[in-house]
Amino acid sequence: MSGATPHLVLDRLTRRFSGARAAVDAVSLEIAAGELVALIGASGSGKTTTLRMVAGYEVPDAGAVVLDGRDITGLPPQRRQFGMVFQHYALFPHLTVGQNVAFGLEARGIARSERMSRAADALAGVGLAGADGRAVQSLSGGEQQRVALARALVIEPPVLLLDEPLSNLDPTLRRSTREELRATLRRLGVTALFVTHDQEDAFAIADRVALLAAGRLLQVGTAEELYDGPANREVAAFIGRSTLVPGALDRDRIIVQLGGAARTLRAAPAPDLPSRGPATAVLRPDALGFSPPNGPDAWPGVVQERRFAGALLAYRVRVAGDVDLELHSTVRDVQPGDAVWVRVTREPVAVVA
Amino acid sequence: MSRRGDAKGTWLFALPVLLVLLWTVVYPNASIIVGSFDHGLRSWRQFASSPTDREALRTTLVISIGSVIAAVAVGLPLAFLLTRVEFRGRRLLSAVATLPAALPPLVGVVAFLFLYGESGVVTRGVQALLGLDHAPWTLNGAGAIIFVHAYTMYVYVFLFVSAGLERLDTSLDEAAAGLGASRSLRLRRVTLPLLTPAIAGSMLLGFMSALGSFSSPYIFGGGLRVLSTQIVASKLNGAMDLAYVETTVLAIGAIAALILMRWFERRRTYAVSSKGSVVRSRLQSPTARVLAPVLGAVLVVILVLPHAMVILVSFARDGTWTTQVMPPEYTLDNFRRLATDNELWVPIWNSVSMTAIATALDIVVCFLAAYLLVLRRFRVRWLLAILVALPWAIPGTAIAIGLASTFDRNSLLGARALLVGTFWILPLAYFVRGVPLVSSATEGSLRQMDPSLEDAARGLGASWWLTMRRVVLPAARPGLVAGAMLAGITAVGEFVASIVLFTHANRPISMEILSQLRNFAFGTAAAFSVVLIALVLAITLIARWAEGRWSRAEAVVIQ
Numbered sequence: 001m002s003g004a005t006p007h008l009v010l011d012r013l014t015r016r017f018s019g020a021r022a023a024v025d026a027v028s029l030e031i032a033a034g035e036l037v038a039l040i041g042a043s044g045s046g047k048t049t050t051l052r053m054v055a056g057y058e059v060p061d062a063g064a065v066v067l068d069g070r071d072i073t074g075l076p077p078q079r080r081q082f083g084m085v086f087q088h089y090a091l092f093p094h095l096t097v098g099q100n101v102a103f104g105l106e107a108r109g110i111a112r113s114e115r116m117s118r119a120a121d122a123l124a125g126v127g128l129a130g131a132d133g134r135a136v137q138s139l140s141g142g143e144q145q146r147v148a149l150a151r152a153l154v155i156e157p158p159v160l161l162l163d164e165p166l167s168n169l170d171p172t173l174r175r176s177t178r179e180e181l182r183a184t185l186r187r188l189g190v191t192a193l194f195v196t197h198d199q200e201d202a203f204a205i206a207d208r209v210a211l212l213a214a215g216r217l218l219q220v221g222t223a224e225e226l227y228d229g230p231a232n233r234e235v236a237a238f239i240g241r242s243t244l245v246p247g248a249l250d251r252d253r254i255i256v257q258l259g260g261a262a263r264t265l266r267a268a269p270a271p272d273l274p275s276r277g278p279a280t281a282v283l284r285p286d287a288l289g290f291s292p293p294n295g296p297d298a299w300p301g302v303v304q305e306r307r308f309a310g311a312l313l314a315y316r317v318r319v320a321g322d323v324d325l326e327l328h329s330t331v332r333d334v335q336p337g338d339a340v341w342v343r344v345t346r347e348p349v350a351v352v353a
Numbered sequence: 354m355s356r357r358g359d360a361k362g363t364w365l366f367a368l369p370v371l372l373v374l375l376w377t378v379v380y381p382n383a384s385i386i387v388g389s390f391d392h393g394l395r396s397w398r399q400f401a402s403s404p405t406d407r408e409a410l411r412t413t414l415v416i417s418i419g420s421v422i423a424a425v426a427v428g429l430p431l432a433f434l435l436t437r438v439e440f441r442g443r444r445l446l447s448a449v450a451t452l453p454a455a456l457p458p459l460v461g462v463v464a465f466l467f468l469y470g471e472s473g474v475v476t477r478g479v480q481a482l483l484g485l486d487h488a489p490w491t492l493n494g495a496g497a498i499i500f501v502h503a504y505t506m507y508v509y510v511f512l513f514v515s516a517g518l519e520r521l522d523t524s525l526d527e528a529a530a531g532l533g534a535s536r537s538l539r540l541r542r543v544t545l546p547l548l549t550p551a552i553a554g555s556m557l558l559g560f561m562s563a564l565g566s567f568s569s570p571y572i573f574g575g576g577l578r579v580l581s582t583q584i585v586a587s588k589l590n591g592a593m594d595l596a597y598v599e600t601t602v603l604a605i606g607a608i609a610a611l612i613l614m615r616w617f618e619r620r621r622t623y624a625v626s627s628k629g630s631v632v633r634s635r636l637q638s639p640t641a642r643v644l645a646p647v648l649g650a651v652l653v654v655i656l657v658l659p660h661a662m663v664i665l666v667s668f669a670r671d672g673t674w675t676t677q678v679m680p681p682e683y684t685l686d687n688f689r690r691l692a693t694d695n696e697l698w699v700p701i702w703n704s705v706s707m708t709a710i711a712t713a714l715d716i717v718v719c720f721l722a723a724y725l726l727v728l729r730r731f732r733v734r735w736l737l738a739i740l741v742a743l744p745w746a747i748p749g750t751a752i753a754i755g756l757a758s759t760f761d762r763n764s765l766l767g768a769r770a771l772l773v774g775t776f777w778i779l780p781l782a783y784f785v786r787g788v789p790l791v792s793s794a795t796e797g798s799l800r801q802m803d804p805s806l807e808d809a810a811r812g813l814g815a816s817w818w819l820t821m822r823r824v825v826l827p828a829a830r831p832g833l834v835a836g837a838m839l840a841g842i843t844a845v846g847e848f849v850a851s852i853v854l855f856t857h858a859n860r861p862i863s864m865e866i867l868s869q870l871r872n873f874a875f876g877t878a879a880a881f882s883v884v885l886i887a888l889v890l891a892i893t894l895i896a897r898w899a900e901g902r903w904s905r906a907e908a909v910v911i912q
Contacts, residue, residue: 057527077530084531090524094546104532106542155532 006030007191008054008159013063015049023049025215026063031159031193036185038206039195042238046215047195048163054193055161056080067158078107083152085194087164089144091136097123097147098132104155122154123147126184142173149181153188160185162194166201178204199223199239211235227284231270233352236282243325247351249279254351256281258299259320266348279351285314287346288327290334298343301325303336317342362817363729370721371733374740376768377785381755382604382747388758389597396594406599409578413603416498416570416579417563423503424559428510429552431652436518439633440645442653449656454508455889456659457846458568459863460882463870464659465492465501466572467666467879474662477678497573502566504659506559510552517551518544550617557614561607565748567849581750585853588754597758600751611746660886666879674875687880697877699858700865701884707776707861708844711783715791715840718784720833723795724825728807745789749849752785757853776859782850787840791833798832799825831900838896845888862888 008031015024024046031037039047052058054065056077064073072080083104091100098119105115116132123131126146131139139147145165152160165181166174182205185192196202202209203223210220218238219231230236233244247256247265254267265281273279291298301319312328317340319325325342334340389396400406435447453461468475470492479489492500521544529539545552567581574582580603587596636642667687669680691697722741726734744752760772760781772778806828810820848863855864862885869878 055527055531057530077527078533078535080531081533082531084528086524086528088522088524090522090528092525092529092543092547094549103529103534103542107529107532107534107538151528151532161531 005032007033007035007068008193009064009066010050010054011064011066013050013053013060013065015046015053015058016061022061022215024053024060027212027215027217028063029210029217029220031191033191034189036182036190036192036194036205036207038202038209039193039212040197040199040202040209040238041212043197044214045212047197047212050212051084051161051163051193051195054159055082055084081155081157082159082161083155083157085145085148085152085160085162085165087167089148089168091139091144091147091151093136095136096132097128097134097136097139100136100147101132101151101154103151108155118154119150122150125153125188126150127180141169142177145169145177146180149184153184153190158191160190160192160194162192164195164197166196166198174201181205211238213238228350229268229270230282230350230352231272233280236280236350236352241285241326243283243285243323244280244352245283245323247279247281249273249275249277249351251275252348254279254281254349258323259301261299263297263299263344265344267351268348269351270353273351273353279353282350282352283325283344284346284349285326285328287344287349288325288342289329289345290327290331291341291343293341295341295343298341299325301340301342303334303338303340306334306336363725363731366721367725367729367731367733367737370718370725371737371740373718374722374737374788377781378740378743378788380768381759382743382751384759385597385600385604385751385755389594389601391594391597396598399595400598400602405578406583406595409580409583409599410602412495412577413564413579413581413606416495416502416566417560419495419499420502420506420563420566421556421559423499424506424510425552425556427503428507428555429514431507432511432514432518434645436515437633438645439635440642440649442646442649443633446649446653449653450511451508452656452660453505455842455886455893456505457842457848457863457882457885457889458505458566459848459866460663460846460885461505461659462501462568462572463866463878463882464663465504466870467662467875468658469500472674472676474679481678492573493575494573494577498566498569498577498579501569501573502559502563506562509558509562510555513551513555513558514548517548521547553617554614557610557617561610561614561746564603564607564610565750565849567748567750567852571852581748581849584750584754588757588853593758596754600754604747604751607746607748607751608743611742615742663879663882663886666875667883669876669879671874671876680876684876687876688883690877691880691884697865700860700862700881703779703859704845704861704863704885705888707780707783707859708841710780711787711844712837712841714780714784715787716833716837719788719791719795719836720826720829722788722792723799723829723832726792726796727799727802728804728825741792742789744785749782749786749847750853753782753850753853756782756785756850773854774856778854779847779851779859779861782854783840783844783847786843786847786850790839790843791836794832794836794839795829796832798829802828834896834899838892841892841896842889845892846885 010027010029012026012028013024014022014026016022027046027050029037039050041047049058053060056075060073064071066072081104092103095103098116101119101122102115105118120129120132123129126149128143128146128150131143131147136144136147145168149165166177169177178201194205207222208220209223209226211218211226213234219226219235226235226239230239236242236244245256245258247254249267249269252267253264255262255264267281269279299319301317303315304318304324305316307314312330313332315327315329315334317325317327319342327342431450435443435450456464467473470476471488473492476488476490480487483489525543525547526539529543534542565581570577570579570582580599584596584599584603587593587599636645666680668683668685670682670684670686673682674680691701719741722737725731726737726741756778757773760770760778762769763771772781806824807820810824815823846863847861851861851863855861862881866878866881869881
């Protein structure tokens with residue numbers, strides 16, 4: 001947050017649908033002006049419901065939404081004007097591209113000529129100059145996404161909300177759109193909160209990532225903070241790939257025993273962990289590597305699987321009777337069935353309960 | 354590309370289906386058009402210069418447009434109320450909102466007569482309440498016809514708009530709200546424009562029905578002339594060529610409406626629903642909270658009253674209800690006579706057997722037609738599509754006149770058979786009227802089937818027959834059952850074509866109701882009406898049962 005006053009505050013937002021468990025359970029989050037924050041989580045984790053409460057489409061059962069110090073929890077969506085980008089874009093099929101983008105200005109009673117020229121500018125801003133007169137149905141998926149973005153941006157929303165903005169695009173288009181989206185939002189200095197189930201999208205676009213599971217907020221931080229210092233097992237399991245292995249924590253050291261071979265690793269324990277006692281080491285595939293045979297801090301194992309993944313190869317190595325380590329390596333000449341030695345190449349390792 | 358064009362096998366089915374439809378749908382109507390030119394342009398000139406015909410044409414249009422406006426005025430707000438607002442009694446109102454559609458045309462008219470006619474219960478009730486010397490209104494003329502039409506035709510608007518509202522992508526409304534649009538702006542700029550195809554479609558459907566409507570102008574018209582009654586009058590007067598001209602004019606109007614409707618339907622491409630479903634909002638203001646259930650209760654009473662009235666009068670002793678508000682004497686005699694008097698049993702048996710024959714024929718022909726339309730490609734598919742839709746637009750009176758003038762003699766060369774005056778002419782008329790209902794419902798079901806299922810079955814080595822039985826037929830079944838149900842309901846209460854074609858021997862229930870009414874045997878007429886309502890209910894229950902029995906097969910085949 002670096003000392004900035006929060007622009008948007010989600011204060012213990014809670015939403016219960018019929019049934020005992022809360023869909024969103026006391027979620028609190030502060031967003032600074034100009035910050036891009038991603039809400040990520042598996043489907044059913046409550047991320048879309050949280051976004052809809054911020055937009056005003058859902059009324060929270062408890063908690064508040066505060067914008068620039070003003071409680072806006074009771075305001076209907078049309079009074080908040082957060083300009084949401086929907087998953088399926090929700091472009092009005094009976095209006096042209098230009099009329100779609102100008103709709104929010106029409107709602108504000110801005111004269112036709114002015115709103116059409118501002119819509120044209122907004123379209124140019126997303127690389128669709130001259131598309132004003134086109135029919136929505138004639139647009140490709142990527143173009144529709146950009147029209148939806150222009151439509152939301154043209155009303156200069158205090159906070160831009162995006163619900164899975166990239167999920168309907170094919171993988172190639174998705175990567176380029178991701179970069180464009182970040183560049184556009186940065187250039188305009190927009191504050192944005194967006195929902196995605198794809199962590200790559202979140203890492204690429206957001207300044208900070210908020211991870212939700214079962215309606216609860218598990219951790220908020222930069223992508224690297226979540227990857228290198230997960231607050232608990234759930235975060236470690238959701239963010240990136242990892243092998244969770246049991247060990248004994250002793251302040252800044254963890255002793256990990258695999259197949260009879262105990263190794264001591266430097267530890268970065270989660271904040272609420274007792275300084276001594278049983279704990280779990282999070283071994284990331286990119287923090288593991290092959291080692292020369294009989295290395296002092298290496299484990300012996302057998303390669304189970306070799307998968308080509310472009311720049312890297314992904315190996316699965318069985319070290320103890322039942323523990324499979326996943327490791328990424330540029331080494332290419334190892335084959336399934338080979339006996340190898342594996343060691344931790346980057347320390348400290350994250351430690352969770 | 355699949356090999357769905359393999360010509361020989363397709364033609365094996367397409368040819369008989371096309372021939373049957375050309376013979377029963379196109380041939381009779383074409384012979385009417387040809388017949389209208391029998392004396393060159395004389396009949397047309399006669400039509401154009403006749404003040405009564407001009408008046409009939411004008412009145413028909415006025416009544417049709419008035420009926421459509423009245424239907425929209427009732428159906429549109431009701432659809433919004435029931436899909437968008439939550440209030441006490443909403444479920445009950447939803448349950449009875451489509452009730453008027455289950456009322457056979459003549460029964461509806463009879464019920465309105467008992468309720469709002471000059472000696473109707475409501476009319477006399479108001480008269481007594483206000484202490485008037487004579488009835489406060491007469492159920493007569495254009496206003497009366499539009500009133501009855503509004504009651505039956507608002508259902509189209511209600512159903513189309515409700516379906517449109519339910520399919521409407523709720524995120525469009527949310528997007529508009531998020532961009533700052535007020536409730537009224539959203540309604541004006543987003544919701545109503547998106548519903549335009551549904552509204553226009555239901556209006557045209559109402560227009561088509563009103564154009565061809567016969568029973569209410571026939572009973573309530575008074576001195577009023579409309580085209581459909583004019584056709585029957587011309588036929589009775591022996592002026593067949595004039596009847597042909599009038600029929601042609603009426604049919605052209607209806608077909609024009611059908612073409613327009615199809616055009617609107619094709620525009621209904623958007624409104625694909627995404628995540629999010631219908632959200633009913635609770636009423637905010639306390640006045641509305643009190644008013645909505647009261648309004649709902651009044652509507653429920655109005656909607657249930659015709660059925661209730663028919664049932665009540667069916668227990669009234671014939672000839673006793675004269676000047677009283679309510680029928681004074683009640684008895685079970687009417688029903689006892691129906692069960693014991695052979696003469697009274699005949700129309701019931703006629704209606705049931707003729708309906709069964711017509712519906713069975715509809716099922717066979719329309720299943721094949723739908724199969725050909727959805728899963729086969731052949732050169733004249735467009736013709737088949739027109740043939741199965743055509744009887745929808747052509748008013749019942751016109752269909753009847755066509756059949757009457759075509760199947761009135763045996764002629765091998767003219768492909769004619771003498772059916773007029775026999776039992777078979779009515780099942781044939783019912784069959785023709787059922788074709789669009791069964792084929793469009795079956796088409797709808799088949800379109801939901803993944804077409805690659807048929808290819809997959811054939812690819813697994815299944816014979817054509819096995820594929821048909823295990824894959825195509827189960828997929829078509831829900832639509833086939835629903836369509837057959839509609840066709841059966843229409844046939845069992847059919848009145849419009851029957852009045853032109855019936856004989857004493859094959860008179861259906863509707864004709865018997867009419868003749869009992871003419872004898873002022875209100876109790877007996879109502880008892881027949883109750884039987885008709887019971888038959889409609891029975892058909893509905895049979896269809897439900899059939900659907901439930903086969904639903905497991907559907908679940909497997911339909912994605």
